[in-house]
Amino acid sequence: MKPSHIVAAVVAVALAAFAIWRRRKIPRERFVVLLIAAVALGVYASGVLSGLPSADKLIEDLAKALGSGTYVLVGVMAFLETGAFVGLVAPGEFTVIVGGVIAGQGTIEILPLIGLTWACCIAGDSTSFFIGRRLGRGFLERHGPKFKITHERLDQVEDYFKRHGGKTILIGRFIGLVRAVAPFVAGSSGMRYGRFIPYSVIGTGLWATGYLLLGFFFYRSFHQVASIAGRATFVFGILVALIVAVVWTYRQLRDDEKRAAFVAWVERQSRRPLLRPLAAVGRGTWRAVIHPVWRVVWPQVKFVWGRITPGDLGLELTTAVAVAGVGAYVFVAYLVTVDMDPGPTPMDASLLDLAGNLRTGFGVDVAKVVSVFGSSPVVGGLTLVAAVLLAMRKRPVELLALVVSVLLVYVAVHVTKGAVDRPRPPHPLAGTWGSAYPSGHAAYSTTYVAMAVIAARVLPNLASRATLVIVALVASAAIGASRVFLEVHWPSDVAGGWGIGAAIFGLVGAAALIVGYVRNNGTSAEPPDGPATHEPVSTVGN
Numbered sequence: 001m002k003p004s005h006i007v008a009a010v011v012a013v014a015l016a017a018f019a020i021w022r023r024r025k026i027p028r029e030r031f032v033v034l035l036i037a038a039v040a041l042g043v044y045a046s047g048v049l050s051g052l053p054s055a056d057k058l059i060e061d062l063a064k065a066l067g068s069g070t071y072v073l074v075g076v077m078a079f080l081e082t083g084a085f086v087g088l089v090a091p092g093e094f095t096v097i098v099g100g101v102i103a104g105q106g107t108i109e110i111l112p113l114i115g116l117t118w119a120c121c122i123a124g125d126s127t128s129f130f131i132g133r134r135l136g137r138g139f140l141e142r143h144g145p146k147f148k149i150t151h152e153r154l155d156q157v158e159d160y161f162k163r164h165g166g167k168t169i170l171i172g173r174f175i176g177l178v179r180a181v182a183p184f185v186a187g188s189s190g191m192r193y194g195r196f197i198p199y200s201v202i203g204t205g206l207w208a209t210g211y212l213l214l215g216f217f218f219y220r221s222f223h224q225v226a227s228i229a230g231r232a233t234f235v236f237g238i239l240v241a242l243i244v245a246v247v248w249t250y251r252q253l254r255d256d257e258k259r260a261a262f263v264a265w266v267e268r269q270s271r272r273p274l275l276r277p278l279a280a281v282g283r284g285t286w287r288a289v290i291h292p293v294w295r296v297v298w299p300q301v302k303f304v305w306g307r308i309t310p311g312d313l314g315l316e317l318t319t320a321v322a323v324a325g326v327g328a329y330v331f332v333a334y335l336v337t338v339d340m341d342p343g344p345t346p347m348d349a350s351l352l353d354l355a356g357n358l359r360t361g362f363g364v365d366v367a368k369v370v371s372v373f374g375s376s377p378v379v380g381g382l383t384l385v386a387a388v389l390l391a392m393r394k395r396p397v398e399l400l401a402l403v404v405s406v407l408l409v410y411v412a413v414h415v416t417k418g419a420v421d422r423p424r425p426p427h428p429l430a431g432t433w434g435s436a437y438p439s440g441h442a443a444y445s446t447t448y449v450a451m452a453v454i455a456a457r458v459l460p461n462l463a464s465r466a467t468l469v470i471v472a473l474v475a476s477a478a479i480g481a482s483r484v485f486l487e488v489h490w491p492s493d494v495a496g497g498w499g500i501g502a503a504i505f506g507l508v509g510a511a512a513l514i515v516g517y518v519r520n521n522g523t524s525a526e527p528p529d530g531p532a533t534h535e536p537v538s539t540v541g542n
Contacts, residue, residue: 099113121207126193165199323506325503332499342422367485382451386454395458417438437493441483453469
């Protein structure tokens with residue numbers, strides 16, 4: 001019998017004895033928990049678990065049994081973790097890592113699995129968010145007292161999500177219990193969905209991709225990877241809690257009365273005989289090391305932090321990064337697929353057949369007209385007009401971002417076409433040249449969305465900024481669909497074109513937001529070595 005089995009047996013007996021002895025004086029829930037813990041330790045001590053198959057063997061058997069059904073398993077569990085609060089009892093890292101391991105064994109493909117898991121995580125977050133929105137604060141007020149959630153605490157939660165909701169959704173994705181409930185609380189606290197979804201997209205993308213690739217690359221050591229991942233999640237949660245505690249303490253101690261009360265408490269504790277030596281060492285360390293270092297480092301940290309967290313820019317920046325991440329994934333996923341097999345995918349063939357069934361002479365004529373608006377001469381001409389207007393309005397950052405993005409999209413499209421050299425559909429209804437992947441018209445059409453976003457930020461008193469962006473999105477979708485309708489491109493070509501356009505515009509847009517903020521506000525902040533010499537300037541988001 002192993003030493004660990006002996007220790008588990010002793011602890012199991014002790015827990016069971018304590019639960020039975022105190023059964024009349026402890027709550028029923030605690031009594032049940034103690035008995036469950038005692039039984040679990042007893043099972044471990046018996047050595048029964050040692051006879052079970054290894055984790056590697058179980059994963060191998062699961063891969064053979066499920067095959068392509070692993071996609072469904074991982075996707076469903078990724079959705080249920082937040083969509084049905086399953087994460088409260090079964091953390092989702094394990095299932096996602098299992099999916100990566102099975103992909104590493106070659107049973108399924110890793111890129112489609114990443115996209116499916118990512119989409120299911122977003123869907124789960126959104127479902128939980130809208131459940132919270134539907135139930136609202138009334139649900140928490142009715143059932144919160146059972147968990148000591150008072151009206152005052154709900155007010156604090158709502159205020160917290162107004163100020164830090166996005167960061168909680170993003171960082172909380174990597175902390176088990178927070179991940180399971182944060183979307184629900186965000187919805188019930190009144191957080192806007194438009195503010196919620198960009199952080200969810202980035203957080204779920206990083207989480208799903210990270211754990212899937214962890215299982216994929218280290219599939220031969222699954223039990224070690226799962227153990228390391230669990231410890232890493234636990235340590236990350238502790239680290240976040242420590243950072244939150246330090247920030248909260250710092251803000252509390254900025255109040256003179258609270259700081260004086262804290263100092264008095266420390267002084268009282270330092271006079272205790274057992275703590276006196278520790279207090280003496282602590283004072284010396286504070287005076288000789290911590291305080292001098294703090295005075296030098298803190299102004300620099302505050303100066304840098306003020307430039308990477310510029311108020312409302314955080315949401316714009318997060319949205320741009322989210323768009324870029326989704327676009328890059330779509331482009332790369334189809335690029336790898338097409339590079340392995342340049343022929344049509346099953347979805348390509350189905351959608352092209354559907355287009356053929358819907359095709360009429362009038363429809364072809366309309367599609368040809370719509371398609372022209374995605375050509376490089378038309379998009380280039382409109383970009384030039386937009387650049388002149390931005391120059392007249394003295395918006396150099398937006399001008400540079402638009403022009404650089406359009407040029408990068410043009411170069412990326414033609415470089416990829418030359419590298420992939422995918423054949424087009426066999427019977428095009430319009431003139432074609434070059435290879436099929438990606439669709440240049442679809443990629444260039446994302447310029448309309450970028451120009452709409454810029455116009456919504458730049459033009460004053462615009463009646464409906466959302467309507468302008470929606471119209472641009474519809475135009476981009478129509479241009480891409482016209483290429484499929486005319487059988488000039490496979491649907492995957494169009495998706496890849498949209499992906500590369502979104503990725504480039506998103507990344508350049510994120511960089512432009514940072515540059516614009518520093519340009520307009522950087523000189524107004526107080527630098528670490530002295531006061532500023534300029535008056536504050538309004539933020540970039542006019």
